Amino acid sequence: MNTNSFSNSYKEAGVDVTAGYKAVELMKQHVARTMTSGVLSGIGGFGGLFELDMTGITKPVLVSGTDGVGTKLKIAFLMDKHDTVGIDCVAMCVNDIICCGAKPQFFLDYIAVGKNYPEKIAQIVSGVAEGCVQSGCALIGGETAEMPGFYPVDEYDLAGFSVGVVDKDKILDPSTQKAGDVMIAIKSSGVHSNGFSLVRKVFSVDEKTLSVHYDELGKTLGETLLTPTKIYVKAVMSLLDSVKVKAISHITGGGFYENIPRSLPSGLSVKIARSDVQVLPIFDVIAKTGNIPERDMFNTFNMGVGMTVVVDKADADKAIEAIKAAGEEAYVLGELVDSDMGVIIC
Structure with missing residues (x-):
């Protein structure tokens, strides 16, 4: 020194x-x-x-x-x-x-x-x-x-x-995507690092509110909110070695509606069944406490999906296996369709 x-x-x-x-x-x-x-x-x-x-x-x-x-x-x-x-x-x-x-x-x-x-x-x-x-x-x-x-x-x-x-x-080429391709979700660890201005407003955050224990979370609000953002490098590098990946989106501020279209070419959208989205408990707590419309939730938070990847339908199972082998949880989120809407949640 x-x-x-x-x-x-x-x-x-x-x-x-x-x-x-x-x-x-x-x-x-x-x-x-x-x-x-x-x-x-x-x-x-x-x-x-x-x-x-x-x-x-x-x-x-x-x-x-x-x-x-x-x-x-x-x-x-x-x-x-x-x-x-x-x-x-x-x-x-x-x-x-x-x-x-x-x-x-x-x-x-x-x-x-x-x-x-x-x-x-x-x-x-x-x-x-x-x-x-x-x-x-x-x-x-x-x-x-x-x-x-x-x-x-x-x-x-x-x-x-x-x-x-x-x-x-x-370099990934999103233009190779086509209708019928599958979008895979890689699970997030929580809120990650986006949307906290809304989170703090919803809970009127202070030392007292952060110390409240929620049974559905299994821990205090503060502990849940400070859960670190998942780092997906290992899983994605393993995936790239296993199958042909056409596009990847990092789901950050702006949620599904802002981030997913960034990796879609003109004329293609992804159709997602709402029931297929594995929403983490913290997002249900936020929505209920703040009385936030579901559309706003999906346009602000990752909702339990930290990243999405698009592969050919024939490669979907192999892609999920590669992601899981790298230590992350993944599942089929939706399918690409001919449309200019970007994201269709139904």
């Missing part, structure tokens, strides 16, 4: 550079868990160096994704639990990247705080590192910015970005 760099004047203004050095020291053990063969630099430099392994790739294409955790962080603040939101941050980035068929290679995070509490920063980074381990990518750098007067002393924001690589000839 750098013991020769300090500024009492800067500290009096609210920025403690020595706390930053301590935070880096505390996070190093977590970052070390994410190291892969491509990493050429350690934490603390001005840039993260990564050497791509081009084995088997003839036309490498870089695919990038960036996102944050959003107002789910408010739940972490109220519960004073900071070791899982980093998983959400990684998930929101890498789950987007794999929709192209790309494999994530590395990740960088950005943490902005009102006051640098090194132990809290280390907790946040432990979650980021866990997300990187789950997705098989390296945490090669990041930034912690102490911004007094901009953020409350006990609050922070968390964002990041990831870069992946895919062979140009293997």
Whole structure:
């Protein structure tokens, strides 16, 4: 740790550079868990160096994704639990990247705080590192910015970005989809990291409401809401090796009606039987408590479906088997039909 760099004047203004050095020291053990063969630099430099392994790739294409955790962080603040939101941050980035068929290679995070509490920063980074381990990518750098007067002393924001690589000839081509193809759902772990502005409004979220135990959830509301976003990299990479995948959608904010059409070509829609959607209990609790119309629920939340994949009907069983073998739950969600409606839930 750098013991020769300090500024009492800067500290009096609210920025403690020595706390930053301590935070880096505390996070190093977590970052070390994410190291892969491509990493050429350690934490603390001005840039993260990564050497791509081009084995088997003839036309490498870089695919990038960036996102944050959003107002789910408010739940972490109220519960004073900071070791899982980093998983959400990684998930929101890498789950987007794999929709192209790309494999994530590395990740960088950005943490902005009102006051640098090194132990809290280390907790946040432990979650980021866990997300990187789950997705098989390296945490090669990041930034912690102490911004007094901009953020409350006990609050922070968390964002990041990831870069992946895919062979140009293997980029998924949604135009190959046709009527009769099957859409498969890969189950989510809960609300993930979207729709929390509505969630907080519905429950008038505070320490008391978060501590309420719901029998249908099997735990408290707070514990349920802080459940980390599923990371689907392992399952999707396994799936891509097993069958021809035509399209993938990451179901985030905007739910079914916004995200699924993003991977459908003009003239095709997906027809979904409402009874086939395996809705998680938390969404029933949200809808009932907030008296939210079902159409709005499906246009805001993932409703228990974290990702969708489209394959030929003949490949559906094999695709589900591959996803389950990788540790995720999957089932047939619907079928593609000739229509311009995008999503038809009936």
